[in-house]
Amino acid sequence: MSTDDEEGEENVEEAACPYCRSMDACAHLLLVVDITFRSAGGGVLYEAFEKRLVDSFENGPDDGGDIAFDELIEEVEGLADAEDGYVIDSPGMSSAYRAFYASTLTKAESVLALFGRPVAGVARSTRTGREVP
Numbered sequence: 001m002s003t004d005d006e007e008g009e010e011n012v013e014e015a016a017c018p019y020c021r022s023m024d025a026c027a028h029l030l031l032v033v034d035i036t037f038r039s040a041g042g043g044v045l046y047e048a049f050e051k052r053l054v055d056s057f058e059n060g061p062d063d064g065g066d067i068a069f070d071e072l073i074e075e076v077e078g079l080a081d082a083e084d085g086y087v088i089d090s091p092g093m094s095s096a097y098r099a100f101y102a103s104t105l106t107k108a109e110s111v112l113a114l115f116g117r118p119v120a121g122v123a124r125s126t127r128t129g130r131e132v133p
């Protein structure tokens with residue numbers, strides 16, 4: 001094959017938001033995860049996801065990392081209104097991604113409230129003297 005002028009063209013099929021058709025991260029995007037490398041890539045739940053994953057690493061069994069990741073994905077799956085999967089192929093490697101969406105911004109907010117519920121220990125940093133339930 002000598003298709004020199006087409007080599008720079010990667011066959012990238014990225015997910016578009018099913019609600020606003022955005023190819024970039026929009027407010028509907030709850031979470032995008034790299035299934036191949038088991039890491040979160042962005043979205044409304046990204047910070048909460050990372051926090052809960054780290055929490056699972058610290059409090060779970062030594063080999064609990066993969067299980068925690070799967071469990072968190074399952075939870076997001078249950079909260080999301082739509083899901084998309086895609087593969088990014090680049091020379092030498094390809095990654096499989098899954099993206100989760102909420103249908104409305106209000107839904108995205110309530111999902112974040114549910115998923116990012118306070119974990120024990122966070123309240124310790126409060127210095128205002130306010131009672132934390």
Ligand SMILES: [Zn+2]
Nearest residue numbers: 017020026028
């Ligand atoms: Zn959107």
